Amino acid sequence: MKKEKELYRDFLRSKNLKLTKPRLIIMEAVFENHEHFNVDDLYEQIKKKHKNVSRATIYRTVPLLVESGLIKQSLRCESKDIYEHTYGHENHLHFICEKCGKIIESGFNDVAELIDTLAEKENFKISEYNLGARGLCSDCQ
Ligand SMILES: [Zn+2]
Ligand SMILES: [Zn+2]
Ligand SMILES: [Zn+2]
Structure with a gap:
């Protein structure tokens, strides 16, 4: 199974x-x-x-x-x-195009490290990252 x-x-x-x-x-x-x-x-x-x-x-x-x-x-x-x-996939962040709806996945490790540091300062325990940004993809600019 x-x-x-x-x-x-x-x-x-x-x-x-x-x-x-x-x-x-x-x-x-x-x-x-x-x-x-x-x-x-x-x-x-x-x-x-x-x-x-x-x-x-x-x-x-x-x-x-x-x-x-x-x-x-x-x-x-x-x-x-x-x-x-998400099972079997690495964490990643999303860029979403407001015009055509395309979703681009991007690496995450540097950002995750930064977030971990910030969370540690707040003594906050992260269970899920949810990061992204909206804008225009290279085709739609
Ligand atoms: Zn998959
Ligand atoms: Zn687009
Ligand atoms: Zn994704």
Whole structure:
């Protein structure tokens, strides 16, 4: 069994929930795709192969995936929440183009170090970084 599936199953079990077929399909779809996505994108992706997973089920399952720590909500674009799976990926920051919606990922280590130093001064324990900036990509300037 893949590690992410195990983590997901254990997480669901800790909430007294079962790893049902739709929950598994949704999780697998999230890991098939290494891009950023919103719930509607995910629905379109799943619909191609699995006609019986409803949009409502996906809307209910995504917060569980977030809570499990496998994915996170990284951004908001045009008032939609944008997610990505974070399990198996390094921390990164996002530059988001206000015109075409392109999301550029960028390295993070120097910034993370700085944030860690600042957090230490405040005796603050970080559980999640969420960094980014908006602007115009090179094509849209
Ligand atoms: Zn990935
Ligand atoms: Zn652009
Ligand atoms: Zn990202």
